[in-house]
Amino acid sequence: MNRSATHSSTVNVSPKRWFAAALAGSLMSIALPAVAADLEEIESRGSLNVATEDNYAPFNFIEDGDPRGFNADVLEELREYADFDIKQEILPWTGLLAAVSTGQYDMALTGASVSDERLRVFDYTPPYASAQHFAITRADSDIDSVDDLSGLTVGVQAGSVLLSRLPELEAMLDEADEELGEVVQYESYPEAFADLANGRLDYVIDSAVPANTLVASRPEVFAKGPAVSGAGYVSWPIPKSSPELLEYMSEFLAHLRDSGRLAELQEEWFGESFPDLPTEPLTSVEQFHELAGLDD
Numbered sequence: 569m570n571r572s573a574t575h576s577s578t579v580n581v582s583p584k585r586w587f588a589a590a591l592a593g594s595l596m597s598i599a600l601p602a603v604a605a606d607l608e609e610i611e612s613r614g615s616l617n618v619a620t621e622d623n624y625a626p627f628n629f630i631e632d633g634d635p636r637g638f639n640a641d642v643l644e645e646l647r648e649y650a651d652f653d654i655k656q657e658i659l660p661w662t663g664l665l666a667a668v669s670t671g672q673y674d675m676a677l678t679g680a681s682v683s684d685e686r687l688r689v690f691d692y693t694p695p696y697a698s699a700q701h702f703a704i705t706r707a708d709s710d711i712d713s714v715d716d717l718s719g720l721t722v723g724v725q726a727g728s729v730l731l732s733r734l735p736e737l738e739a740m741l742d743e744a745d746e747e748l749g750e751v752v753q754y755e756s757y758p759e760a761f762a763d764l765a766n767g768r769l770d771y772v773i774d775s776a777v778p779a780n781t782l783v784a785s786r787p788e789v790f791a792k793g794p795a796v797s798g799a800g801y802v803s804w805p806i807p808k809s810s811p812e813l814l815e816y817m818s819e820f821l822a823h824l825r826d827s828g829r830l831a832e833l834q835e836e837w838f839g840e841s842f843p844d845l846p847t848e849p850l851t852s853v854e855q856f857h858e859l860a861g862l863d864d
Contacts, residue, residue, distance in 0.1 A: 604668075604669075604671040604674060604807035604809050604810050605617075605671070605674050605810065605813075606809065606810040606811065606812045606813055607810070607812035607813045607815075607816050608812065610652060610674060610813065611651070611652055614652050614653055615652055615653040615654070615655050616650065616652055616653070616654050616655065616674050616675070616813075617655045617657070617672075617673045617674045618643070618654060618655070618656050618657075618673060618674065618675055618676070618677040619656075619657055619658075619659050619664050619667055619668055619672075619673040619675070619676050619677070619678070620635065620639060620640075620643070620656055620657070620658050620659070620676070620677050620678055621658065621659060621660065621661050621664055621678050622635070622658045622660070623660070623661065624637075624661065624678070624679050625637060625781065626638055626777065626778075626781050626837040626838060627639050627678060627679030627777070627802075627837075628640060628658075628678055628679065630658075635656075635658065637837060638679075638696075638697075638833055638834075638836075638837040638838065639677050639678060639679065641833055641836075641837075642677065642824070642833065643656060643677060645820075645824060645829065646677075646820060649820055649823060650820075656677075657673065661678075664676060664678065665680065665686070665689075665690075665805065668690075668805065668807065669689050669690070669807060671807070674806075674807075674810065674813060675804060675805065675806045675807075675810070675813065675817065676804060676805050676806075677804055678804070679697070679777070679802050680692075680802065680803065680804070680805050681699045681729040681775065681800060681801070681802055682695070682699070682729075682800070682801045682802070682803060682850055682856055683729040683732060684732075684853045684856070685732075686805060687850065687851070687852060687853050687856055688853070689805075689807070689808065690805035690806060690807060690808060691805070691806050691807075691808050691810075691811070691814050691849055691850065691851045692801070692803040692804065692805055692806070692849060692850040692851075693803050693804045693806065693814065693817045693818050693821050693849055693850075694803065694818055694821055694822075694845065694846055694847050694848055694849055694850070695801035695802060695803045695842075695845045695846055695850070696802060696803060696804075696821060696830065696834070696842075696845070697776070697777050697801075697802040697803075697834065697838055697842055697845075698775070698776040698777070698799070698800065698801065698802070698842050698845065699729070699775040699776060699777075699800030699801050699802045700775065700776050700795055700797055700798070700799055700800045701730055701733060701736075701737075701773050701774070701775055701776075701795065701796050701797035701800060702773070702774065702775070702776060702779045702792055702793060702794065702795055702796060703717060703722075703771040703772075703773060703793035703794055703796050704761070704764065704771060704772045704773070704774055704779055704782065704783070704790055704791070704792060704793060705764075705770070705771045705790070705791050705792075705793045706764060706765065706767075706789065706790065706791065707787065707788055707789055707790060707791045709770075709771075709791060709793070711770075711771065711793050711794070712793075712794070713794050714737070714740045714741065714744070714794050714795075714796065715741075715744050715746055716794075717737070717741065717746075717748075717749070717770075717771060717794075717796070718741055718744075718746030718747055718748075718749070719746070719747060719749040720749045720770035720771060721749050721750045721752060721768075721769050721770050722748075722749060722750070722751055722752070722769065722770065722771055722772065722773060723752045723753075723754055723760035723763060723764060723769045723771070723772040723773070724751065724752075724753060724754070724760070724772065724773045725753070725754055725755070725756070725757060725760070726753035726754060726755060727753075729800075730773050730774065730775065731751075731753065733797050733800070734748070734751065734773070736796065736797045736798060736862075737773075737796040737797065740796070749770070752769065757772070757774065757778070760772045761782065761790070764790070765789055765790075771793060773796055775800060775802075776800075776838075777802065777838045777839075779792050780792070780838060780839040780840065781838075781839065784839055798860050798861045798862055799859065799860040799861060800860060801845065801846070801850065801856075801859075801860070803850065804817060808851075814849055814851075815849075818848075818849050822847070825847070831843070846859050
């Protein structure tokens with residue numbers, strides 16, 4: 569969910585104040601790093617301990633009491649690939665990354681967007697999905713381009729990566745002598761999309777995969793509008809103290825890619841494959857900015 573919500577209700581924020589709040593929220597959601605187990609210790613004890621979540625379709629969710637989604641299928645692939653056991657614990661998103669960063673789990677197998685703040689605590693395997701941000705509009709909207717968003721009211725999740733990258737949209741609008749309208753922060757996306765459907769918002773910003781899922785499930789209500797950010801990535805975070813585990817999981821992802829299984833799972837769960845994603849691990853803010861074109 570590009571997620572790290574810290575507010576318990578909707579909050580109206582002026583366009584010039586939300587960035588500081590977003591940065592604070594992102595940092596508060598990740599604890600200080602501890603020394604986590606690396607591959608040698610994992611192989612010695614015979615198990616990899618992964619944290620997943622249960623409420624972020626299509627990445628991870630529960631259906632009829634069982635884990636479902638892209639990462640649930642990947643977990644089965646990993647169990648066949650690995651020479652050690654895979655132990656899974658399902659956690660709520662709130663606190664999941666903090667639990668990994670403090671060594672309670674070896675890694676997070678979930679839909680975590682890459683961000684500057686998270687890259688200071690984690691390395692990421694090569695991305696497996698795009699997290700470019702899009703404006704989600706009502707199906708009957710006449711919004712076709714970024715310029716059409718000028719002055720409109722936008723909903724976005726509080727404390728999220730989506731919120732922290734909103735300056736990109738503001739810059740796009742500035743170039744066209746347009747301006748960002750009122751920003752309304754939400755604890756959860758269902759809340760935001762309900763307000764979009766009933767006309768309290770003009771658009772909501774979400775990333776590519778959840779946007780595809782929402783529009784496919786309710787095409788009579790919602791439409792996918794213009795991109796409002798540069799490139800973004802979804803991948804698995806691994807503590808920086810575990811470089812060998814990062815290499816191992818990167819090789820596993822390459823195995824899925826080379827066998828064609830990754831593209832199959834992307835099509836099944838995301839509605840499209842992403843053949844042009846970077847194939848190297850993401851380990852620094854500078855590398856992330858260069859790949860995503862954030863410093864152009």
